Structure formats: structure tokens, C-alpha cells
Amino acid sequence: MEDMKEIIKQYVINEYVEDDSEVTFDTPLISGGIVDSFSMVSLKRFLENKYKISIPDDKATPEAFDSVNKICLLVNEYLK
Amino acid sequence: MSNIGSYDERIKNFSWAIAEQELDYKPGNVINIGWYCSDRICQMGKADKLGLIWEGQGGVEKKYTYNDIRIATNTIGQFLRDLGIKPEDRVCLFMDKIPELYLGFLGILKTGAIAQPLFSAFGDESLFIRLENAQTRAVITQKKHAPKVRKIIEKMPWLEYLIIVDQDPAKPLQQREVALNLEELPKVEKFEIHPTYAESPSVLHYTSGTTGQPKGVKHVHYSLISQYLTSKWVLDLQDDDIYWCTADPGWVTGTSYGIIGAFSNGVTQCVMDSGFSAENWYRFIEKHRITMWYSAPTAIRSLMKAGDEVIKKFDLSCLRHLASVGEPLNSEAVIWSEKVFGKPFLDTYWQTETGSIMISNYPGMKIKPGSMGKPFPGITATVIDADKFEPFGETGKIGLIAIKPGWPSMMRMYWNNEETYKNKFKNGWYLPGDRSSIDNEGYFWFVGRDDDVINTGGHLVSPFEVESALLEHPAVAESAVVAKPDFVNMEVVKAFVTLKPGFVGSKDLDLDIMNFVRKKLSPLAMPQEIEFIDSLPKTRSGKIMRRILHAKEWGEEIGDTSTLEND
Numbered sequence: 001m002e003d004m005k006e007i008i009k010q011y012v013i014n015e016y017v018e019d020d021s022e023v024t025f026d027t028p029l030i031s032g033g034i035v036d037s038f039s040m041v042s043l044k045r046f047l048e049n050k051y052k053i054s055i056p057d058d059k060a061t062p063e064a065f066d067s068v069n070k071i072c073l074l075v076n077e078y079l080k
Numbered sequence: 081m082s083n084i085g086s087y088d089e090r091i092k093n094f095s096w097a098i099a100e101q102e103l104d105y106k107p108g109n110v111i112n113i114g115w116y117c118s119d120r121i122c123q124m125g126k127a128d129k130l131g132l133i134w135e136g137q138g139g140v141e142k143k144y145t146y147n148d149i150r151i152a153t154n155t156i157g158q159f160l161r162d163l164g165i166k167p168e169d170r171v172c173l174f175m176d177k178i179p180e181l182y183l184g185f186l187g188i189l190k191t192g193a194i195a196q197p198l199f200s201a202f203g204d205e206s207l208f209i210r211l212e213n214a215q216t217r218a219v220i221t222q223k224k225h226a227p228k229v230r231k232i233i234e235k236m237p238w239l240e241y242l243i244i245v246d247q248d249p250a251k252p253l254q255q256r257e258v259a260l261n262l263e264e265l266p267k268v269e270k271f272e273i274h275p276t277y278a279e280s281p282s283v284l285h286y287t288s289g290t291t292g293q294p295k296g297v298k299h300v301h302y303s304l305i306s307q308y309l310t311s312k313w314v315l316d317l318q319d320d321d322i323y324w325c326t327a328d329p330g331w332v333t334g335t336s337y338g339i340i341g342a343f344s345n346g347v348t349q350c351v352m353d354s355g356f357s358a359e360n361w362y363r364f365i366e367k368h369r370i371t372m373w374y375s376a377p378t379a380i381r382s383l384m385k386a387g388d389e390v391i392k393k394f395d396l397s398c399l400r401h402l403a404s405v406g407e408p409l410n411s412e413a414v415i416w417s418e419k420v421f422g423k424p425f426l427d428t429y430w431q432t433e434t435g436s437i438m439i440s441n442y443p444g445m446k447i448k449p450g451s452m453g454k455p456f457p458g459i460t461a462t463v464i465d466a467d468k469f470e471p472f473g474e475t476g477k478i479g480l481i482a483i484k485p486g487w488p489s490m491m492r493m494y495w496n497n498e499e500t501y502k503n504k505f506k507n508g509w510y511l512p513g514d515r516s517s518i519d520n521e522g523y524f525w526f527v528g529r530d531d532d533v534i535n536t537g538g539h540l541v542s543p544f545e546v547e548s549a550l551l552e553h554p555a556v557a558e559s560a561v562v563a564k565p566d567f568v569n570m571e572v573v574k575a576f577v578t579l580k581p582g583f584v585g586s587k588d589l590d591l592d593i594m595n596f597v598r599k600k601l602s603p604l605a606m607p608q609e610i611e612f613i614d615s616l617p618k619t620r621s622g623k624i625m626r627r628i629l630h631a632k633e634w635g636e637e638i639g640d641t642s643t644l645e646n647d
Contacts (some may be wrong), residue, residue: 006382015311015595019224030355032137036201037382038537038603039355042594049587061386 030062053078082443084313094457116152117343154271156187167192177353192274199330247315248453278302287432289541296495303489306436311341341594358386369398376406378537406538408526413451435489452524460484469507482509534563553582575607585612
């Protein structure tokens with residue numbers, strides 16, 4: 001789980017953060033304006049490729065993607 | 081009682097002089113939007129009235145009275161003038177929806193310079209194309225977006241200043257960089273506002289077309305007349321309203337109605353600078369007791385998707401009037417809003433080039449869910465035959481929307497692109513590029529675009545721009561980009577791609593290409609779906625037939641394929 005958190009956090013930092021802003025596991029990603037609703041599609045694709053899962057569109061909500069911690073909970077649901 | 085009262089009576093007795101008189105403007109006099117949106121409201125006795133309530137990440141709040149707005153815009157104006165910014169210089173605003181964006185916009189206009197707002201999610205390539213076209217002299221931005229400008233600054237010798245509004249004093253500035261900390265600058269009580277006139281340029285907004293680069297749409301200070309009156313009659317802004325326009329001022333709705341219309345009417349407006357979530361939006365409405373809400377179909381459909389249960393957690397009885405803009409508002413959304421908010425979202429139709437609402441539904445008028453409504457008083461709009469460029473003699477026929485030029489907020493030119501500008505006019509009509517029909521009661525019904533431009537979430541994306549970006553990816557040999565239907569955004573970008581030898585389509589390559597376009601252009605332009613194919617459909621002369629790919633996505637008839645290669 002910790003590995004997953006770190007991998008997703010690093011991906012978010014590399015792909016969506018332009019400056020040196022800090023991102024923690026609880027930083028609001030969607031409501032905080034770091035990842036917009038269009039970019040969420042690429043983040044979802046990354047998770048699906050990386051963890052070889054399929055996240056239904058109706059589960060990929062702004063709320064479910066709003067922090068690294070929440071994303072990990074979602075990914076774990078589909079890893080089982 | 082609504083401000084417009086009877087639509088039919090307004091049509092009979094209409095003249096733009098109504099707005100001129102209300103604004104105490106006489107033709108030939110000085111007219112400066114910056115002054116009308118701040119100093120004038122103070123002179124009307126509303127200096128202490130709240131003009132802007134801003135809420136940022138984590139609920140941080142800032143409030144500005146009209147006097148605060150007047151002084152802050154004076155201060156920014158003086159700062160720019162001291163830098164040497166001159167009337168008609170282009171000054172770009174490249175920021176999130178922070179107070180400096182709203183105040184900076186009016187401050188630029190007070191100096192007589194031209195405000196060039198650009199969406200802060202633009203990538204460096206999108207940014208460069210627009211700054212190069214406008215030969216922009218200064219960019220005002222936040223430290224979080226500055227790296228995108230730094231990446232291209234060496235290619236822009238004309239750009240003299242990169243102004244950063246939240247620069248950390250401990251960090252050194254680079255060449256051409258200047259810090260603008262509004263709270264630390266000496267407040268400028270009196271500022272000599274540049275005497276702009278009706279035809280003085282004010283705003284340069286960029287919009288995309290099917291072919292060629294984005295076009296800079298030039299507006300003038302006289303646009304205020306339309307923006308003021310449409311805000312009053314369509315959005316029904318009244319003195320005690322708390323108004324929320326959800327649009328980003330990187331796009332025209334965010335300036336015409338998120339700045340000019342709101343402030344020139346002297347209302348209190350709220351701005352939320354954080355990402356979308358249904359719960360957060362409803363909380364915002366409840367907390368600030370929003371009465372007038374101007375939003376977009378994409379947002380409305382996202383709220384629909386979030387379900388009705390979440391609405392019950394909030395007291396939204398404050399809402400008095402709702403309107404929508406950006407793309408056609410489907411009838412289901414109108415009916416849904418009436419069910420859950422007790423009032424329908426009224427659809428409004430216009431575009432960057434028109435500067436203000438052209439066709440709309442009005443308070444008090446019979447609403448036909450799914451219809452665009454009727455032309456604003458003073459606007460002559462119809463539907464014309466696409467071959468003869470003449471109005472149909474009967475109702476119900478689908479043709480091109482056509483508007484008689486001459487309203488105050490009509491664009492005055494495409495920046496450095498006179499030929500494209502001229503092509504927008506046929507037989508004495510301005511053609512927005514959309515198709516519709518008119519029913520026997522005079523209501524317009526949207527059908528679609530007349531070109532290949534993709535309307536995603538209310539924003540226009542040029543397939544040409546995306547295809548060009550795709551070709552820069554090392555794996556892509558050829559590309560064709562079309563719109564794909566989408567419940568929330570109406571349309572999203574879909575790319576068909578052929579690969580160079582040695583590359584094989586895979587999920588990882590798909591993601592890599594998506595991110596490549598997102599960073600280069602913007603998240604809006606990022607293909608939401610990429611299909612790897614062996615070859616693209618082309619005419620015998622080698623032109624890619626997007627039409628065939630589009631028809632496939634929309635389940636439509638492919639039509640004439642007689643010119644198809646290898647057919």
C-alpha cells in the first residue's frame with residue numbers, strides 16, 4: 001500500500017505539477033485544482049495500465065480521485 | 081418583476097441608447113470599461129458595497145468592496161504604467177481564478193492597454209502560439225504557471241516582462257521577471273485613467289477554428305454597452321443579487337459576464353477558485369446565499385451525474401435565477417434543474433466573436449426545454465440557406481445561424497488575420513459557424529457546428545491544432561482528430577493515429593501520447609481516446625477525410641465516398 005501511494009504521488013507530481021508545490025497523500029487533487037476533470041482521464045488510464053485493472057467510469061468520480069489516499073482505496077477495490 | 085419585463089415590448093421599443101443612457105454615456109465621449117466597473121460604481125454611492133467575494137483552496141476567503149476594487153485596479157494600472165506599458169500594448173493574464181486576475185483585467189484596461197486573458201491550463205505550445213500572434217509585451221502570472229512561460233521565453237524577444245503576483249521574496253527573479261505583490265504596493269488613490277473611446281481596443285480573446293492557428297478576437301471598450309444590458313436583462317442582475325458566474329476569465333464568458341457585466345451593474349459577485357465537486361459547489365451556493373447562477377451545460381450534467389441526494393444536504397432556496405452558456409443545454413438538464421432547484425436553467429447562445437449574448441431564453445418568457453430561445457432585442461438573427469446565404473422563407477428548415485452585424489460588442493477584427501475575418505461575413509450576415517432551425521413561434525433550435533471544430537465542455541478545440549501536436553510525437557506518422565459524443569462534455573477529442581515503423585500500439589503508448597498533447601496544448605485538447613489504425617481514409621489527392629471518421633463515431637451515414645482513395 002505504501003509503495004502504491006508513493007508511486008501514484010510521484011506520478012501526480014511528475015505529470016500534473018508545474019512548480020515545486022508540495023503534494024502529500026492527502027493533498028486535494030481535483031478540488032485543489034491540481035488535476036482537472038479532463039486530465040482525470042489520463043490519471044485513470046495510468047492507474048489502469050499500471051495495476052492492470054479496469055475502473056468503471058461511474059466510479060472514477062472527482063471525489064474518488066481527490067487525493068492519493070482516496071485513489072489508493074479505489075485501486076485496491078479493483079485489485080481484489 | 082424581472083428587469084426585462086415583457087420581451088415583446090422590449091423588441092418593439094429597443095435601442096442601444098437605452099444602455100448608453102443608463103450608463104450616462106454619450107457617443108463621442110470617453111468610455112473605459114475599467115472606470116465603469118469600479119470608479120463609476122463608487123460615484124453612484126456604492127463604494128462600500130462588496131463587489132468581489134473570493135474563495136480559494138482550503139476555504140481561504142478575500143473580500144473587496146467597490147472602493148477596494150477601484151484602488152486595487154488603480155494600483156495595478158500605475159504599476160504597469162511605471163513599467164512602461166503603453167496604450168494598446170498587449171498584456172496577457174495567465175492565472176487561475178485568483179483576485180489578481182479580476183483586478184488585473186480592469187487595471188490593464190485603465191491604462192489603455194489590451195487585456196489578453198489565457199486559460200491557465202494551456203501548455204507551453206498553446207501559450208507560445210497566442211503570445212507570438214499578439215506580440216504580447218507582458219505576461220502576468222502566478223509562480224506555479226511561470227515555468228511554462230520560462231520554457232518558451234527565449235523564443236519571445238518581444239516579451240519584456242514576466243510579472244509574478246505571488247513571488248516568494250526569498251527566491252531570486254530571473255531576467256525579465258518582475259514581482260507584483262498587490263498587498264505590498266503603495267495604494268494608488270488617484271490614477272489618471274487613459275481616455276479610451278468607443279473603438280479603442282480592450283480585450284483580445286483567442287478562439288480555435290477548423291484550420292489554421294487560433295484567432296485573436298479583438299473587442300473594444302464600446303462592448304460594455306451590450307455586456308451591461310444583456311447582464312441586466314438576460315441574467316437579470318439586480319442590486320441585491322449575489323451572483324456566481326462559474327466561467328474562467330481565460331475564456332470570453334469569464335470576462336464578458338464574470339467581470340464586465342457583473343461589475344458594471346454594481347452587483348456582488350462570488351468567485352470560487354477550486355476544482356469541481358458537486359458537494360463543494362452546493363456548499364458554496366448555500367454559504368454565500370447565491371441568488372443568480374450562470375454556469376455551463378458540462379457542469380450541470382456533472383451535477384446531474386452526482387445525483388439528487390447530495391442536493392438535499394444543502395439549503396439552496398436562495399437561488400432566484402439560473403442561466404447556462406457554452407454549448408447547447410439539453411432538455412433533460414432544463415427539466416432536471418426545474419425539478420431539483422425549482423427553476424430551470426435558461427440557455428443563452430453566443431460566442432467569443434459576438435462578445436455578448438445573442439439568442440437567449442428570458443425571465444418570464446415561455447421556456448421550451450432544449451431551445452436556444454429568441455434573439456436579444458436589437459439583434460437581428462435568422463437561419464439562412466448554406467448555399468445561397470439567404471434566409472429561408474419558411475420555418476423548420478435547418479441552415480446556418482446568421483446575425484446582422486452592428487451590435488456594440490461585435491468583434492472588430494481577428495488579430496493579424498483580415499482574410500479569415502472577412503470570411504465570417506456572407507451576403508451582409510455574420511456567420512457564427514453553427515446550424516439551427518427556427519420554429520413557428522420564433523424559437524431557435526441548435527443542430528450543430530458547421531465545421532469540424534470540437535466543442536468540449538463549452539470550449540472550442542481545433543482538430544488541426546491537435547493533429548499538429550500529435551505529429552510531433554516521435555511515434556506518430558499521421559493523425560486525424562474528430563469529436564466523439566460524451567454525456568458530460570457533449571463532445572470530447574478522439575484521435576485516429578497511424579504509427580511510424582518500429583512502433584506498436586499499446587496502452588502505454590496511448591497514455592504517453594495523451595500526456596504529450598495535454599502538456600503541449602491543454603487538458604481540453606488531450607484526446608480522451610486514441611485509436612491506432614493502419615491507414616487513414618483519404619481522398620485520391622491525399623486529403624484526410626475526417627468526415628468519415630466523424631460519421632463512424634456518431635453512428636451516422638458515411639455519405640459520398642466517391643473521392644475515397646482505394647475505394
